[in-house]
Amino acid sequence: MNLIVCLKPVPEPGTVKVDPETHTLKRASSELIINPPDRFALEMAVELKERYGGKVTALMMGPPNAVPLLKEAYALGADELVLLSDRAFAGSDTLATSYALAKAIQKLSPFDLVLMGKASIDGETAQVGPETGAWLGIPSITQVKTLVRGENDAWVARRIFEDFEEEVEFSPPAVITVEPETNDPRPPSLKRLLAVRNLEPQVLSARQVDCDPTKTGLSGSPTQVLDVFTPTYEGKREVLSGEPEEVVEKLVSILRERGLI
Amino acid sequence: MGGFWIYGEWGENGFHPVVYELISVARRLAPKLAEKVTVVVLGTDDLREAARELFRYGVEKVLLFIHPELSYFRDDLYAEILAAAIKERDPSVFLFGATAEGQALAPRVAGLLGLGLTAHCIAFEVDDEARLIQIRPSFGENVMAKIVSKTRPQMATVRPGVFPKAEPQASGEGEPEEIRLSEVPKSVLRRRAVYPVPRKESPLSEAKVVVAGGRGLLTKENFEKLHELAKLLSGAVGATRPVCHLGWISEEHMIGVSGETVAPRLYIGFGISGALQHTVGMEGSEVVVAVNTDPEATLMQRADIAVVGDATRILPLLIRRIREIKEGRDGAS
Ligand SMILES: Cc1cc2nc3c(=O)[nH]c(=O)nc-3n(C[C@H](O)[C@H](O)[C@H](O)COP(=O)(O)OP(=O)(O)OC[C@H]3O[C@@H](n4cnc5c(N)ncnc54)[C@H](O)[C@@H]3O)c2cc1C
Ligand SMILES: Nc1ncnc2c1ncn2[C@@H]1O[C@H](COP(=O)(O)O)[C@@H](O)[C@H]1O
Numbered sequence: 001m002n003l004i005v006c007l008k009p010v011p012e013p014g015t016v017k018v019d020p021e022t023h024t025l026k027r028a029s030s031e032l033i034i035n036p037p038d039r040f041a042l043e044m045a046v047e048l049k050e051r052y053g054g055k056v057t058a059l060m061m062g063p064p065n066a067v068p069l070l071k072e073a074y075a076l077g078a079d080e081l082v083l084l085s086d087r088a089f090a091g092s093d094t095l096a097t098s099y100a101l102a103k104a105i106q107k108l109s110p111f112d113l114v115l116m117g118k119a120s121i122d123g124e125t126a127q128v129g130p131e132t133g134a135w136l137g138i139p140s141i142t143q144v145k146t147l148v149r150g151e152n153d154a155w156v157a158r159r160i161f162e163d164f165e166e167e168v169e170f171s172p173p174a175v176i177t178v179e180p181e182t183n184d185p186r187p188p189s190l191k192r193l194l195a196v197r198n199l200e201p202q203v204l205s206a207r208q209v210d211c212d213p214t215k216t217g218l219s220g221s222p223t224q225v226l227d228v229f230t231p232t233y234e235g236k237r238e239v240l241s242g243e244p245e246e247v248v249e250k251l252v253s254i255l256r257e258r259g260l261i
Numbered sequence: 262m263g264g265f266w267i268y269g270e271w272g273e274n275g276f277h278p279v280v281y282e283l284i285s286v287a288r289r290l291a292p293k294l295a296e297k298v299t300v301v302v303l304g305t306d307d308l309r310e311a312a313r314e315l316f317r318y319g320v321e322k323v324l325l326f327i328h329p330e331l332s333y334f335r336d337d338l339y340a341e342i343l344a345a346a347i348k349e350r351d352p353s354v355f356l357f358g359a360t361a362e363g364q365a366l367a368p369r370v371a372g373l374l375g376l377g378l379t380a381h382c383i384a385f386e387v388d389d390e391a392r393l394i395q396i397r398p399s400f401g402e403n404v405m406a407k408i409v410s411k412t413r414p415q416m417a418t419v420r421p422g423v424f425p426k427a428e429p430q431a432s433g434e435g436e437p438e439e440i441r442l443s444e445v446p447k448s449v450l451r452r453r454a455v456y457p458v459p460r461k462e463s464p465l466s467e468a469k470v471v472v473a474g475g476r477g478l479l480t481k482e483n484f485e486k487l488h489e490l491a492k493l494l495s496g497a498v499g500a501t502r503p504v505c506h507l508g509w510i511s512e513e514h515m516i517g518v519s520g521e522t523v524a525p526r527l528y529i530g531f532g533i534s535g536a537l538q539h540t541v542g543m544e545g546s547e548v549v550v551a552v553n554t555d556p557e558a559t560l561m562q563r564a565d566i567a568v569v570g571d572a573t574r575i576l577p578l579l580i581r582r583i584r585e586i587k588e589g590r591d592g593a594s
Contacts, residue, residue, distance in 0.1 A: 251550065
């Protein structure tokens with residue numbers, strides 16, 4: 001069984017900067033980590049491999065300095081490491097990202113399942129999974145908490161909606177997004193940590209996966225950030241200051257006047 | 262043909278509440294784009310009555326796609342049908358609730374047609390060029406982003422609970438346009454079972470009064486006094502993310518992007534700085550009171566009543582004063 005896990009490199013929270021020209025996030029200068037929700041997707045893939053056999057390929061679209069993250073994925077149970085990296089991808093929105101990932105996944109065919117995190121902590125869109133499924137022309141199943149092989153070729157996923165959970169049967173291939181906190185990601189294995197020292201990920205460029213240049217990067221992204229701003233408020237606010245007893249008295253009388261208490 | 266489209270998500274109990282929120286957004290914006298407020302519903306004959314009801318909320322058009330195979334949500338099938346409908350009718354805007362279903366469906370439609378899609382919008386504007394400006398918090402860096410889409414329809418998902426629900430009007434009638442599909446694409450997905458999960462009904466989202474605390478309350482003991490205040494005001498207790506992580510209160514009480522959205526008549530925030538990740542969850546509050554030692558804190562700027570002072574002292578005093586009032590020991594009333 002061929003399992004592909006998409007891992008996104010994200011800046012360590014609190015270290016992001018916004019490029020004043022393009023309004024996109026500047027990533028290169030920050031410390032990168034594996035998008036934390038993606039660890040649950042990786043763990044699910046590794047558990048499936050252990051149960052049903054096969055291999056797990058970790059696929060990451062990102063800058064060259066993301067290589068250590070792929071090596072970390074190896075220590076966590078991935079078998080093959082692929083870095084999709086090209087200047088042409090800079091500034092991609094979710095559609096352009098999913099296009100590039102879909103192209104790379106096609107290169108890695110045949111595969112049975114593509115597993116992704118539910119959402120990334122920097123973008124937090126939860127869009128890349130279903131978009132990738134659409135590009136590949138295969139179903140996407142979101143917010144999955146368990147996945148087992150059923151009868152014949154069918155698989156059964158249990159997925160989460162707001163007030164119910166659904167058990168849905170499907171035949172692979174499919175894109176699965178994994179609900180966070182539904183499994184217990186293992187710690188890195190020492191043996192694998194040693195083994196990965198002599199291993200380099202396969203690096204693929206936009207051309208190598210046959211990307212149409214008009215569909216990648218900033219220019220291939222249909223959404224455009226016009227502006228970023230910090231909200232300012234110029235309401236007619238009332239400022240109360242003084243001794244605590246005093247301000248409490250003032251506050252209470254205002255709230256009573258307005259019928260709020 | 263055009264149209265200002267809204268996805269009409271439905272379930273066991275009729276339309277999802279977010280549909281009515283989307284209607285109120287559409288009613289405000291559609292006229293500026295000279296488009297009709299249109300709800301698009303996929304389902305079976307059973308939905309006709311409910312679909313007709315939508316006209317009472319100021320909807321101008323309802324498109325009801327009917328086929329027995331549409332009796333429950335299936336990502337691949339629903340997306341194909343919406344994609345075909347878009348190609349045929351060319352709407353200028355298409356909004357979805359950022360629910361589990363909306364977040365599974367909207368990006369799939371976007372992927373099929375190569376469309377831009379903005380996630381989790383909390384505000385919209387229409388500019389001079391009749392573009393829909395989609396505003397969403399940019400989570401990593403505590404700023405808001407204004408986004409436009411180069412493709413049509415301009416698609417976005419909208420955070421539930423942020424916009425007011427459209428109210429039924431005295432008049433408003435109409436007939437849904439029924440589109441009976443003779444055949445539909447084959448879905449790869451087969452539902453085997455559903456298991457109802459009682460929705461963790463958060464007392465926060467419906468509360469009329471929310472008293473929230475942040476790191477400025479300094480200790481768990483101070484924070485826990487909020488429960489007393491909430492009880493006196495028949496309200497609910499909210500919190501910022503850091504204090505949930507400190508274990509002062511469980512995460513169900515978190516307000517913000519990673520937590521609940523509240524829209525009470527009165528919100529009081531004690532020792533809360535007002536990071537965007539928190540304020541997007543309380544933007545809809547009617548009256549905002551902030552208590553902070555720093556008059557320049559963002560929540561103090563946002564507040565209707567900004568109380569400069571030490572929250573750890575003000576909170577117990579406020580509790581005592583309000584208790585006096587409630588117990589009728591108040592000379593003034
Ligand atoms: C991806 C992401 C998602 C997030 N999601 C959420 C979310 O859903 N909800 C959320 O709340 N946060 C969220 N956060 C965290 C958010 O960015 C802020 O860090 C958080 O809201 C700040 O909490 P706070 O106001 O309690 O603490 P601080 O920012 O530390 O503010 C404490 C405030 O207390 C004041 N103060 C100090 N002492 C006193 C005193 N004695 N009396 C009165 N005032 C005092 C200070 O002046 C300060 O303004 C998220 C962050 C990220 C990166
Ligand atoms: N650059 C990337 N490389 C690999 N996987 C990605 C990338 N961007 C997004 N993903 C996958 O898509 C999921 C959802 O991301 P998002 O739509 O940004 O919230 C992530 O959890 C990843 O599994």
